[in-house]
Amino acid sequence: MNWEQLLSLKRYGDTNKRLRKEQNETRLGFDVDYDRIIFSSEFRSLQDKTQVIPLSKIDFVHTRLTHSLEVSVVGRSLGRQVGQKLLEKYPHLHRVHGYQANDFGAIVAAAALAHDIGNPPFGHSGEKAIGEFFKTGEGHKYKTDLTAKEYQDLCDFEGNANGFKIMTQSRQGREGGLRLSYATLGAFMKYPKESLPKKPSKAIEDKKYGFFQAEKEAFVDVANELGLTKRSKKDDLSFSRHPLAYLVEAADDICYTIIDFEDGINLGLIQEEFALEYLINLVRETINTKKYNQLTNTKDRISYLRALAINTLIDEAVTIFMNNEDALLKGQFNVALIDKSRYEAQIGDIIKLSIDKIYHSKEVIDKEIVGYSVINKLLKAYTQAINNHFNNALSNYDSLIIKGFPSTLNVEKHSLYERLLSICHYISLLSDSQAIIEYKKIQGITY
Numbered sequence: 001m002n003w004e005q006l007l008s009l010k011r012y013g014d015t016n017k018r019l020r021k022e023q024n025e026t027r028l029g030f031d032v033d034y035d036r037i038i039f040s041s042e043f044r045s046l047q048d049k050t051q052v053i054p055l056s057k058i059d060f061v062h063t064r065l066t067h068s069l070e071v072s073v074v075g076r077s078l079g080r081q082v083g084q085k086l087l088e089k090y091p092h093l094h095r096v097h098g099y100q101a102n103d104f105g106a107i108v109a110a111a112a113l114a115h116d117i118g119n120p121p122f123g124h125s126g127e128k129a130i131g132e133f134f135k136t137g138e139g140h141k142y143k144t145d146l147t148a149k150e151y152q153d154l155c156d157f158e159g160n161a162n163g164f165k166i167m168t169q170s171r172q173g174r175e176g177g178l179r180l181s182y183a184t185l186g187a188f189m190k191y192p193k194e195s196l197p198k199k200p201s202k203a204i205e206d207k208k209y210g211f212f213q214a215e216k217e218a219f220v221d222v223a224n225e226l227g228l229t230k231r232s233k234k235d236d237l238s239f240s241r242h243p244l245a246y247l248v249e250a251a252d253d254i255c256y257t258i259i260d261f262e263d264g265i266n267l268g269l270i271q272e273e274f275a276l277e278y279l280i281n282l283v284r285e286t287i288n289t290k291k292y293n294q295l296t297n298t299k300d301r302i303s304y305l306r307a308l309a310i311n312t313l314i315d316e317a318v319t320i321f322m323n324n325e326d327a328l329l330k331g332q333f334n335v336a337l338i339d340k341s342r343y344e345a346q347i348g349d350i351i352k353l354s355i356d357k358i359y360h361s362k363e364v365i366d367k368e369i370v371g372y373s374v375i376n377k378l379l380k381a382y383t384q385a386i387n388n389h390f391n392n393a394l395s396n397y398d399s400l401i402i403k404g405f406p407s408t409l410n411v412e413k414h415s416l417y418e419r420l421l422s423i424c425h426y427i428s429l430l431s432d433s434q435a436i437i438e439y440k441k442i443q444g445i446t447y
Contacts (some may be wrong), residue, residue: 001226001229001331002329002338003228004097005227006186008095008182008183009023009181012168012177012179013179018181023098029181030107030184040166042166043068049063050367051067059323064116064119067256067259068116069115071251071255072110074112075109075112075113076112078105078305079247080105082100082321083099083103086104098395107184108247111185113168113254115163118164120428121346121374121375122370123369126371126375130154130427131157133380137379138379139154139420142407142416144187147213149194149196150193150213150295153417158208160189160190161211162424163188163234164210169224178256183226187248188205188245188248189242191231192210192219193210193211193236194236195213201333202335204241204334205231205239205437217304220237228240228242229331239331243321246321246328250321250336250337253337254310256280257350257351258309258365261350264354266299266302268270269357271297273435274332276302276305278425279306279309279350282350286311287314292304313347316341317338324340333443365382374439377443378440379423382401385399386419387416389411390411409423
């Protein structure tokens with residue numbers, strides 16, 4: 001892989017190349033990507049989607065939206081620092097092509113902003129609930145009528161693949177989806193492979209998958225434009241990551257490690273003395289003891305340590321990236337950047353405590369139980385209605401369900417796979433509150 005291709009400004013849906021030297025410096029194409037994501041309805045819905053702790057009356061708990069904004073800020077810093085070092089290593093990128101350090105920051109910031117845009121309501125339990133409907137629930141009956149890869153898409157419904165769908169899916173009046181640059185799309189794709197084959201692998205790219213069969217053609221187009229290295233030797237599609245995807249992942253890892261931990265402290269799920277000890281172990285080399293001792297309350301102490309921790313891990317991730325840049329371009333770097341950190345033990349301690357005290361807390365478990373029930377009921381009613389519509393077997397109830405769908409949901413799809421996927425996609429776009437409202441309506445609980 002080479003940086004000239006990887007930094008493609010061409011927009012998805014374009015037929016012509018775009019050159020960096022021809023860009024308007026006041027609003028670079030990569031900045032336009034950021035703007036298009038943040039003004040999209042799919043991004044706005046993240047304000048009412050759970051990050052980890054269920055939405056509550058306490059205003060400092062993070063939603064998917066605040067989390068995404070913070071990941072984007074960290075991603076921008078990572079990208080700019082890496083960009084500066086890459087331009088020193090490859091001066092022709094600036095001298096010949098006109099790229100600036102901030103370009104790298106803008107790409108990573110935009111991709112990081114969108115990293116959770118495809119996540120369904122109720123956090124990762126929402127993904128699992130959709131998958132289990134098809135794996136072991138009523139949706140299992142469709143297995144024999146789908147290809148293996150189509151069925152696997154549904155059984156392992158993946159927010160990353162759904163995000164790629166949102167950003168590239170055309171509909172009337174919106175050809176090319178959000179029409180983002182290929183560079184930003186590439187940096188977004190943490191798992192550039194299809195849902196099958198699933199096999200044991202130490203490569204980070206194989207942890208999940210990054211596109212549905214419905215977007216296979218779009219994915220190949222992006223991979224080819226960027227010159228991503230093909231990993232698979234057969235017809236199964238699998239590519240090496242765009243190097244900047246490692247920075248998007250690092251930004252996410254840094255934020256959920258430190259900021260979820262901070263939420264747990266502020267909610268009283270983690271005792272202050274434990275929290276301070278764990279964070280101080282991470283920033284011991286950079287802490288200003290005099291300044292720290294002047295802070296008189298828990299919130300200020302935690303905030304100070306959080307800022308130090310994030311800066312420490314940003315510097316660490318940049319160093320690891322540059323030390324391994326050759327391997328990244330060759331597709332030979334197979335772990336997350338933070339997994340190579342000298343602070344791996346301290347990070348592991350924080351994550352272990354977070355799992356025990358936050359992710360397994362009663363609030364989180366209760367949210368997941370609700371999510372399973374809501375999504376299962378919606379899938380049952382919606383898939384039945386859309387399939388009965390296709391088979392000319394609509395009941396009056398089905399007809400009412402169909403009328404309640406937005407105009408953007410095409411109920412005329414001839415492929416069973418596309419009909420089922422369109423329902424999963426529609427549900428994924430609902431916020432937590434919207435999903436509960438739809439559930440209550442179907443259950444006849446309230447109107």
